[in-house]
Amino acid sequence: MNDLRPPGPPRAPVADLTEAERTRILAKTARFAPPPARTADGRTDLVGLSREELVAELDRIGEKPFRAKQLWHWIYHQGATDFARMSTIAKPLQAKLAEHFVVGRPEPAVVQTSTDETRKWLFRFRDGQEAETVYIPDRHEDRGAVCISSQVGCTLACRFCHTGTQSLVRNLGAAEIVGQFMAARDSYGEWPSPKGETPRLLSTIVLMGMGEPLYNYENVAKAMSIIMDNEGIALSRRRITLSTSGVVPMMDRCGEELGVNLAVSLHAVRDELRDEIVPLNRKYPIAELMAACRRYPAASNARRITFEYVMLKGINDSEADAKELVRLIAGLPAKVNLIPFNPWPGSPYETSTQAAIDRFSRIVMDAGFSSPVRTPRGRDILAACGQLKTESRRERASQS
Ligand code: SAH
Ligand code: SF4
Numbered sequence: 291m292n293d294l295r296p297p298g299p300p301r302a303p304v305a306d307l308t309e310a311e312r313t314r315i316l317a318k319t320a321r322f323a324p325p326p327a328r329t330a331d332g333r334t335d336l337v338g339l340s341r342e343e344l345v346a347e348l349d350r351i352g353e354k355p356f357r358a359k360q361l362w363h364w365i366y367h368q369g370a371t372d373f374a375r376m377s378t379i380a381k382p383l384q385a386k387l388a389e390h391f392v393v394g395r396p397e398p399a400v401v402q403t404s405t406d407e408t409r410k411w412l413f414r415f416r417d418g419q420e421a422e423t424v425y426i427p428d429r430h431e432d433r434g435a436v437c438i439s440s441q442v443g444c445t446l447a448c449r450f451c452h453t454g455t456q457s458l459v460r461n462l463g464a465a466e467i468v469g470q471f472m473a474a475r476d477s478y479g480e481w482p483s484p485k486g487e488t489p490r491l492l493s494t495i496v497l498m499g500m501g502e503p504l505y506n507y508e509n510v511a512k513a514m515s516i517i518m519d520n521e522g523i524a525l526s527r528r529r530i531t532l533s534t535s536g537v538v539p540m541m542d543r544c545g546e547e548l549g550v551n552l553a554v555s556l557h558a559v560r561d562e563l564r565d566e567i568v569p570l571n572r573k574y575p576i577a578e579l580m581a582a583c584r585r586y587p588a589a590s591n592a593r594r595i596t597f598e599y600v601m602l603k604g605i606n607d608s609e610a611d612a613k614e615l616v617r618l619i620a621g622l623p624a625k626v627n628l629i630p631f632n633p634w635p636g637s638p639y640e641t642s643t644q645a646a647i648d649r650f651s652r653i654v655m656d657a658g659f660s661s662p663v664r665t666p667r668g669r670d671i672l673a674a675c676g677q678l679k680t681e682s683r684r685e686r687a688s689q690s
Contacts, residue, residue: 366522441501
C-alpha cells in the first residue's frame with residue numbers, strides 16, 4: 291500500500307492503551323472535578339445521583355429504599371422539581387425531603403433562538419461557571435437533537451474550534467450534564483418522558499457541545515446511564531451519539547460500558563496535518579484511532595460510526611484527501627459527515643468552496659459511504675458546530 295506521507299521525524303511508536311494509561315487519564319480528569327452538587331444552604335441535589343446513591347441519601351435521613359424508586363419516577367419521568375408536586379408522597383415526607391434535598395436545574399442565564407429555530411442556552415451552574423447547550427430541531431419532522439456540553443472549556447485546542455481557544459476550566463458533573471437536557475426539556479414542556487421509543491421534539495442527544503467527553507468519562511457515563519434508565523427519561527442508547535476527537539484508550543471503555551453511537555472528529559487523513567489541526571493526534575495517531583474504530587463494539591451497519599470532517603478551504607479538502615479518507619474507512623460500518631467550517635471571531639480558516647465540498651462528497655459517496663453535508667444551524671447566534679465558548683476562566687492556582 292502506498293504511504294503518501296513525506297519522510298518526517300520519527301513518530302512515537304504506539305499509543306499507550308494500557309490500563310495504566312486509562313488510570314492516568316482518569317487521574318487528570320479528577321484534577322478538574324466539579325464541586326459537590328449541593329446548595330449554599332447545604333441541601334443535596336438529587337439530580338445526577340445513581341440509584342444506589344439515591345438510596346444512600348434517603349437512608350441518611352432515615353427513609354426506606356423504595357422511596358428511591360418513587361423519587362426516580364418523579365424526577366426523571368415526570369420532570370418534577372418541586373417535592374410538593376409529588377402526589378404519591380405524603381405531605382410530611384414532602385416537607386422533610388425539601389429540608390434536605392433539591393431537584394436542581396442549571397440556571398438559563400441567556401437563551402437565544404436563531405432565525406432557523408435553533409435555540410442556544412448559556413447555562414450557569416452553582417459555582418458561577420457556564421457552558422452552552424444547543425437544541426437543533428429537525429427541519430422536516432417534529433423532532434430534534436440536543437447538543438450537550440461535557441466540560442467548561444477544553445484542553446485540546448483544535449485549531450479550527452472556538453471552544454479550543456478557552457482553556458479547560460473544569461469538568462461538568464453528572465448533575466450538570468443531565469441537567470442541561472432536563473432544562474432544555476423544561477423549556478419545550480416535554481414532560482413527562484414518553485414511554486418507549488416515541489420520538490418527541492428533544493428526541494436525540496449528541497455529546498458535541500463544549501469539551502471532550504472522553505476526558506470527563508466518569509461523569510459523562512453516569513449522566514448517560516441516568517438518561518438511558520428505563521424508568522426515567524428512558525432514551526435509548528441508539529439515540530445518543532458521543533463525539534470524540536480521538537481519546538483512543540477511553541473509546542474501548544465507552545463502547546463496552548455505554549454502547550452509545552460513536553462520532554469521531556477526524557478532519558485530516560494524514561498524520562502531519564492532523565498533528566497540526568487536532569493536536570491530540572500527536573498522542574493517538576490516525577492508525578491507532580482507526581484501529582479503535584474497527585473494534586468499537588457498538589458499531590454495525592445499522593449503527594454506523596460517523597466520521598466528522600470539517601471542510602477547510604485549501605487545507606484538507608482536496609481530491610487526494612477524499613481518496614485517502616475512503617481508504618482509511620474501507621470495510622468499516624461508517625458514514626462521513628462533512629461540516630462546512632463555521633467561522634468565529636478571529637478564526638484562522640475559511641470554509642471550503644461549494645465545488646470542493648461537492649467534489650469531496652462525490653468521491654466518498656462513489657465509494658459507497660453516505661456523505662451528507664451538515665447544514666450549518668444557528669450560525670447567527672454562534673450556536674453552530676465549533677462556535678461555542680463562554681467567559682468562564684479557571685481561577686489562578688494559589689501561590690501558597
Ligand atoms: N470535543 C469533541 C466534541 C465536540 S463535537 C470532538 O471534538 O469531537 C463538535 C464537532 O464540531 C467536532 O467534530 C469538532 O471538530 C467540530 N468543529 C469544531 N470547530 C468547528 C468549526 N469551527 N466549524 C465546524 N465544525 C467544527
Ligand atoms: Fe475540544 Fe472538540 Fe473543540 Fe477539539 S473540536 S478543541 S476536542 S471541543
